[in-house]
Structures are given as structure tokens and as C-alpha cells.
Amino acid sequence: MLTARPRGTNDILPREAAHWRAVEAAVHLLCRRFAFGEIRTPLFEYTELFQRGVGEDTDIVEKEMYTFYDRANPPRSLTLRPEGTAAVVRAYLENRLDAGPQPVKLYYVASPMFRYDRPQAGRYRQFHQAGAEVFGAADPAADAEVIALAHGLFTELGLLGIEVRLNSIGCPGCRPAYRERLREYYRPHLAEACPECRRRFERNPLRLIDCKKDACRLLAAGAPPVIASLCPACAEHFTSVQGYLAVLGVPFAVDPGIVRGLDYYTRTVFEVVHGGLGAQSSLCGGGRYDGLVETLGGPPTPAVGFAVGMERLLLTMEKEGVLPPAGEGLDVFVTCAGEAAGTVRRAAFALLARLRAAGLAAEMDLAGRSFKAQMKHAGRLGARFVAIVGEDEVARDVVGLREMAAGTQVEVPAGEVAERVAAALRGATRTGF
Numbered sequence: 003m004l005t006a007r008p009r010g011t012n013d014i015l016p017r018e019a020a021h022w023r024a025v026e027a028a029v030h031l032l033c034r035r036f037a038f039g040e041i042r043t044p045l046f047e048y049t050e051l052f053q054r055g056v057g058e059d060t061d062i063v064e065k066e067m068y069t070f071y072d073r074a075n076p077p078r079s080l081t082l083r084p085e086g087t088a089a090v091v092r093a094y095l096e097n098r099l100d101a102g103p104q105p106v107k108l109y110y111v112a113s114p115m116f117r118y119d120r121p122q123a124g125r126y127r128q129f130h131q132a133g134a135e136v137f138g139a140a141d142p143a144a145d146a147e148v149i150a151l152a153h154g155l156f157t158e159l160g161l162l163g164i165e166v167r168l169n170s171i172g173c174p175g176c177r178p179a180y181r182e183r184l185r186e187y188y189r190p191h192l193a194e195a196c197p198e199c200r201r202r203f204e205r206n207p208l209r210l211i212d213c214k215k216d217a218c219r220l221l222a223a224g225a226p227p228v229i230a231s232l233c234p235a236c237a238e239h240f241t242s243v244q245g246y247l248a249v250l251g252v253p254f255a256v257d258p259g260i261v262r263g264l265d266y267y268t269r270t271v272f273e274v275v276h277g278g279l280g281a282q283s284s285l286c287g288g289g290r291y292d293g294l295v296e297t298l299g300g301p302p303t304p305a306v307g308f309a310v311g312m313e314r315l316l317l318t319m320e321k322e323g324v325l326p327p328a329g330e331g332l333d334v335f336v337t338c339a340g341e342a343a344g345t346v347r348r349a350a351f352a353l354l355a356r357l358r359a360a361g362l363a364a365e366m367d368l369a370g371r372s373f374k375a376q377m378k379h380a381g382r383l384g385a386r387f388v389a390i391v392g393e394d395e396v397a398r399d400v401v402g403l404r405e406m407a408a409g410t411q412v413e414v415p416a417g418e419v420a421e422r423v424a425a426a427l428r429g430a431t432r433t434g435f
């Protein structure tokens with residue numbers, strides 16, 4: 003048990019961490035271009051925030067939250083963050099960002115989230131999301147901008163075959179009528195739906211469209227589309243969003259099956275799907291949530307955003323062969339020839355420090371290897387250069403410098419090694435000095 007990690011968690015090893023950093027860098031880059039500011043919120047919040055912000059009759063709140071009591075007297079119920087939006091809304095209000103110029107555009111990257119879910123490929127109990135939220139803009143251009151940001155991120159990462167699936171689920175004005183139409187459609191077929199859908203039928207019939215169970219998917223295919231029930235204002239908003247997406251050149255398709263699982267969405271909802279993963283899996287989901295800020299105690303504030311699951315994104319990138327090369331590798335491995343302890347090793351250690359100070363990635367043997375084994379180890383580490391320090395070299399204040407790929411070796415004054423390596427690495431061709 004001591005060496006087993008809890009089910010549904012994952013270790014990110016150095017090779018994978020390099021891939022994570024590449025994705026995170028793309029998120030930072032794109033969000034900078036779109037003028038979003040980064041926000042980092044706590045890993046846990048008061049439980050009520052998620053009960054109110056995510057919705058009581060969602061899978062997340064009903065059965066997936068990691069909730070615990072702290073040691074305060076009386077104890078408070080806390081919950082490990084199961085999603086990003088509620089916490090960002092809380093931070094927006096608590097830090098009075100609503101009092102400044104609007105809109106406020108925020109993003110987070112690779113934030114750990116926690117849900118007690120059945121672990122499967124690309125799905126963990128501790129998982130990570132990147133996401134973006136815009137507060138204080140009712141303009142349909144804000145919806146389009148958020149969708150374009152999500153789409154741009156996947157494009158930046160080299161994924162092809164990315165498609166935006168778009169829908170509108172109306173507003174508190176027109177949705178009740180649609181809910182009633184849905185109930186009329188589902189009522190005669192209710193026995194065919196799964197138990198959970200039967201239970202949710204009265205309170206939130208929209209969730210029946212979202213259900214992934216086979217029988218429910220079959221039923222959902224014949225459900226009346228929401229678009230036909232939109233009020234004029236919602237219909238106009240939806241048309242505008244599509245117009246802006248066309249202007250931005252973002253490919254999209256209207257999909258009546260997209261309703262999103264969370265209660266707080268209004269009007270625009272969308273998913274970004276990748277062909278390779280099949281219909282079930284989306285890389286990213288989001289939409290407009292004009293009622294959430296008010297639900298959490300703030301003033302009425304329009305808002306729109308999305309979240310991307312990092313694990314699924316990385317899995318897709320791996321399948322598509324677009325993962326960036328892992329790590330930058332080692333620039334120089336310093337070997338000690340001859341006497342391992344004493345003068346030679348101290349000279350090698352000093353050289354190592356100079357190389358690092360010059361901004362190079364440098365390493366030397368710390369495992370007592372023979373000279374031959376050190377050379378082999380340098381090859382294994384992918385070192386571009388090996389600096390050879392021996393008794394003779396120390397006496398003459400020089401270093402043998404071998405370029406591994408070319409197999410060439412020259413003798414260089416000890417004080418010039420860093421400069422020579424840096425110059426060679428900067429050069430267009432990495433052969434010779």
C-alpha cells in the first residue's frame with residue numbers, strides 16, 4: 003500500500019511533464035493574445051459554493067465531491083474543487099473585480115480538480131483543467147471570442163479535425179416552455195429512459211438529452227430541438243454568435259444534442275470535439291452562464307467561459323502524434339578521467355558550475371562510474387557535448403571537448419569551454435566548432 007497511489011490519481015514523470023509544460027505554454031500564449039489574465043484559486047472552497055454554483059441535482063454534487071470537515075470549532079464543510087468556474091466567480095466577487103472596468107477576462111491553467119468518478123482512459127479522480135471566463139459582457143462577440151480561444155488553442159497545439167459543436171439552450175424566459183415541450187415528448191417514453199433520467203425528468207428534463215446511456219441517447223435523437231423554442235432575443239443572440247464565428251473563420255456546426263451537464267448555462271453552449279475520439283468524447287466544453295454570478299450572491303452579471311481537460315487533451319495529442327519533443331536534453335556532460343577524487347574531480351566540478359552559470363544544461367557523474375561508463379552514460383542522457391577532464395588536462399588547464407553527434411574532439415582552454423559550447427549550440431549547424 004505504501005507504494006501504491008490512490009486509485010484515479012496519476013504521477014506525472016519528467017518526460018510527461020515536458021508535454022504538460024508545452025500545453026501550458028500554449029494556453030499562456032493564446033490567453034495573452036486574447037488579453038486574458040491568469041487567476042489561481044484555492045484547491046478547496048466551502049461546500050456551499052459548489053452546491054449552489056454547480057447545482058444540487060448534478061452528478062458532481064450528488065455523488066462525486068470530495069467533501070470533508072476541517073478542524074475548526076464548529077467544523078466547516080469544505081470540498082476539493084470539482085470544477086473551475088464556481089471558484090473563479092467567487093474570486094471575481096470577493097476581490098471586487100466586478101467593481102472595476104468590465105469585461106474581466108480570466109484564465110487558469112492545469113488546475114487540479116477532484117471528482118469521485120469511475121476512473122477510465124484519460125479520466126482521473128484528480129484531473130486537471132485549463133479554462134477561461136469572461137465576466138460582464140452580454141455581447142455575443144464575447145461568446146465567439148471564447149469559442150475562438152478554445153479552437154485556437156487546439157490548432158496551436160497541432161491538432162487537426164477539430165470541430166466546434168454549438169447550441170443555444172435559451173434563457174430563464176424561454177426555457178420553461180421548452181422544458182414543458184420536452185416533458186410532453188418524454189412522458190410517453192419515460193419507461194425506456196434510465197432510472198436517473200426518470201428521477202430527473204420533472205425537475206430538469208434538459209438533462210435527459212445530455213444522458214450518455216444508450217437507451218437515453220436513442221430517445222434524445224427524437225427530442226424537439228431547443229432552437230425552435232428560443233425567444234426572439236435568444237434567437238438573435240444565437241444568430242450573432244454564429245455570424246461572429248464565421249467572421250473569425252472558426253468552423254462550427256449547430257448540434258441540438260449539446261446541452262451541457264451543469265445547471266448554470268444560459269443561451270450559448272458548446273463543445274469542441276476531435277474526430278479521433280468518437281462522438282462521446284469532447285476535448286472542451288463551455289458556454290454562457292448569465293445567472294451564476296447572481297446565484298452566488300453577486301449583482302446580475304453576464305458571463306461566458308469554457309474548460310479543457312488536460313489529460314484528455316494530452317491523450318489526444320499522443321494519439322495524433324503531435325506531442326512536442328520531450329525536454330531540451332543535456333548540453334554538456336563533464337567526465338572525470340583518471341583519479342576520481344581530488345584535484346581532477348574538483349576541476350571538473352568547477353567546470354560544471356561555470357557551464358551552468360553560462361546558462362547551459364550540464365551534468366557530471368555522481369555514481370562513481372569508470373571513465374568508459376561515464377561516456378556511455380553521457381550518450382544515454384543524450385548529451386550534445388562531453389567535456390573530458392583528466393590529470394593531464396588539469397595540469398595544462400585545458401579540456402577535451404567532444405561533440406557527440408559528429409564524434410569529433412578538440413582541445414579547448416578550460417576557461418573557454420562554456421563559450422565554445424554556447425556558440426556551437428547557437429550555430430545553424432551543430433557540427434564542428
Ligand SMILES: [Zn+2]
Nearest residue numbers: 173176233236
Ligand atoms: Zn430566451
Ligand SMILES: [Zn+2]
Nearest residue numbers: 196199213218
Ligand atoms: Zn439517462
